[in-house]
Amino acid sequence: MKHLLSVTFFLVRALLVLAVFGIAVPASAKIYLDINAPTFRRLPVAIQVFRNLAPGSGDLPLGKELHETLSEDLEFSGLFQVLDPVSFIEDPARSEIDPEKIRFDDWRVVGADALIKGTFLREGDRLQVEFYLYDVYLQKRIAGKRYYGKVGNLRKMAHRFANEAVRQITGERAVFDTRIVYLAASGDTREIHIMDYDGHNDHVLLRESSILISPRWSSDGEKIVFTSYRDGSPDLYQINIRSGEVRKISGEPGINIGGAYSPGGGRLAYVMSKDENPEIYTLGKYSKTPKRLTNNWATDVAPQWSPDGKKIVFMSDRAGTPQIYLMDYDGKNPFRLTYRGKYNANPDWSPRGDRIAFASMVNGHFQIATIKPDKSGMVLLTANAGDNEFPSWSPDGRFLCFSSTMDGKPDIYIMNANGTHLRRVTSGAARNSAPDWSPRFVPE
């Protein structure tokens, strides 16, 4: 019996789950975890201390940061349970990379199903890192990657391998190398910042003394579309991330706000009030004439696209209170999505298509909620005494970023799409708000 138990390694467990639910498993797919299965349990992973190939060089902090970055990514993914290194039996100083020499029994007894090891070597401002992922039960190496680059790219290397580990285990592309754009306000200064998804590598993209609103990524990840009062009134602009070049997109009388590029970047949806009240328009990439999609006395704002580009979710008070609506990309078939609550705002459609996140006023405070596009299955993901606003999905639809005053001043937070693994990723004195999660940068 004991022997039987010991061979129920995670691969078999996962295959059993798949078999029970009658899902065909292609022989070529190396999927260890079906993360959508109802019986899903997080995979215990041991991450050994990274070995410095030039001992005594004083580079131990580099190893520590690699370990921390990787651990935080995998833990935050919700797919892994990262084990506490205190329990490890293997002496890090004698850590072996070769699967033939690794004593996998030592890892099995600490409860690890998967094992990650690595080495690093710094030469001047250059860093070489090797990461390996092992299956503890099969006692074999699943993946190995070598990265070489500037020391400053250390976290990027760890993020990339975290992506690789998730891909090997689940077959899905993770988002650890993505970024978040947001607004930082202090005094009269407004800034657009870009940071890694976990809050590191934060930098200022644009600083103005005028009001800035709603920075959002273009679908190619190369531009940020935003509203600025730099010419005195709210006009729509975009800034090229690499060159810093700013271009005005729309400066019609009244307001020009809420720019959102369609998937693929062919169209821009936005709001203008040049025709009396705020209405939603789209502008084709090669067109100079915006097409008006809404036509009524209500306030229609905050358009966002469905992942297939066929529908637009937006905010309207046409029924008396601000609520979330859907319509076709050409404005046809408007459809009210939310009925609970007197104020529902900031919709964002999951890249998976299955849910729409928004901010829902509950007892005078905004909470993050999601709902299915058929208006069923509304769930609240936050329940705190602050205001939680501007939910934005990660490109894999597994996480949300949003801004919240739960700890006092507004800051940016990230969490799993089910509301777990909540993490604050900004700090400092500025009021940080309106985050937008980037698309993927590196096509694979």
Added chain:
Amino acid sequence: MMKNNWVVWSVMSGLMFLFVLTGCARNKGAMKPAATGPSAEQQTATTATGVQETDVLTEEIQPIQPKEMADIYFAYDRFDLSPEARSTLADNAAWMENHPGTMVVIEGHCDERGSNEYNIALGDRRAKSAYNYLINLGVSSNRISTISYGEEKPVCSAGTESCWSKNRRAHFRVK
């Protein structure tokens, strides 16, 4: 004789106008319209004595603080005009009539509750409510314009209803 008087009157008035202009230009922070009507008469009379020109100049600098146009206030998430707001707008229209040549920007503002983008839209509608009402009262459309600041420029920052109600406003800024 009558004709001569008229010429003197015109020249004096022209000089006074120049004085007023210079006074305004020197006092850049208070670019307000020159007083008209009775005060102009009075000025001419004083200068006719030929001794008190500087007094006139000082006087022109000092009192150019005409009564500001009052703000109007809105209910939460609304942009329709209350009876109080209509009454204030009538006063503001009268003010504009008494100050020909002034250009006014109507700023729409919101309290901090609600989404920023929606509030920019709401502020736009509040400003336009006031704009349309002033037009109906006979104010020329080329003297007024609108801008929305949404919730971005509160006058009161405590999270209380008394504070929020002060922020839900249309402000009339003389250009």
